[in-house]
Amino acid sequence: MSFDRTLKIAPSILAADFANFGAECAAIEAQGADWVHVDVMDGHFVPNITFGPQMCAAIRPHIKGVMDVHLMIAPVDPYIEAFASAGADILSAHLEAGPHIHRTLQAIRGAGCKAGLAINPGTPVEALEYLLDMVDLICVMTVNPGFGGQKFIHSQIAKVQKLRAMIGDRPVHIEIDGGVTPETAPLVVAAGADVLVAGSAVFKGGSVANPAPYGVNIRAIRVACGA
Ligand code: DX5
Ligand code: ZN
DSSP states (O other): OOOSSSSSEBGGGGGGGGOHHHHHHHHHHHHTEEEEEEEEEBSSSSOOOOOOOOHHHHHHGGGGEEEEEEEOSSSGGGGGGHHHHTTTSEEEEEGGGOOHHHHHHHHHTTSSSSSEEOOOOOOGGGGGGGGGGGSSSEEESSSSSTTOOOOOOTTHHHHHHHHHHHHHTSSEEEESSSSTTTTTOOOHHHHHHOOEEEEEHHHTTSSSSOOOOHHHHHHHHHHTTTT
């Protein structure tokens, strides 16, 4: 994975057909997705449960490009090896998931993955100051994690601006997760984001049998951002 700040759309399979993950991953890539975003939830850190490392391993052969795994679990450390073995390219942990995020990020890189750090809407960017040199991606949550289809929280735009300035020349992606649509996407891209996760806005209107709407939806987000 080489680093660049060009716009990347990462559809979240949280909005896909859960009985058809492999085919859904192939369909969104064929329709122009840059990365595939995989939301892991434990019913403890967030109030919803999705799937674990075995599901990630099962879908890995159906993804040609980047598998971007967002861990909404606590604790994180006991499961890093399992998600790395499942083939995650990027493994993101939440700053709020435990008292030792510094150690968690070291362990993620140690397991051979790119290290992502996700922050909830209530977490200030100042909390990231001593972590910036150990991450490849910062995921700014623009909804409270746990569910797809929620409303974008506009106060996070100023946070993205601050974060972009803090990152400076470091090769660190800013990813936005939650409520991304053709209306909200340009706001966060202008603030400095380069990876946009989108669940409902990508999958709406389409299916594995009728994947063309996925492409239309992905292009609508790109066009809205001037890409
Ligand atoms: C929320 C997840 C998101 C979510 C985005 O906890 O991390 O990735 O699926 O869904 P939309 O785009 O529908 O807000
Ligand atoms: Zn996510």
